[in-house]
Amino acid sequence: MVDLTGARxxxxxRSSSNGGDCVEVADNLPGRVLVRDSKHRDEATLAFTPAAWRSFVREVAARPS
Structure with missing residues (x-):
């Protein structure tokens, strides 16, 4: 289990502005980047290493809209 204490x-x-499909990211904790669905904050939280997160963001940014 990931300790979420102190996560900002x-x-x-990239989330929609209508309050629907929102992804929240916390990248202030040492050695991990956390990602969750804003509609289900108390449910699953994904944890990535900073290197894995940078790779993911780079790949998403390279895709055409």
Missing amino acids: WRTST
């Missing part, structure tokens, strides 16, 4: 969540810049 922010809404992804």
Whole structure:
């Protein structure tokens, strides 16, 4: 289980502005980046290493809209 104490969540810049499909990211904890669904904050949280997260973001950014 991942300790979420101290996580500072922010809404992804790629999330929709209508309050629907929002992803929140916390990248202030040492050695991990956390991702969760803003509609289900108490459910599953994904944890990535910073390197894996950078790779994911790079791949998403390279895809056409």
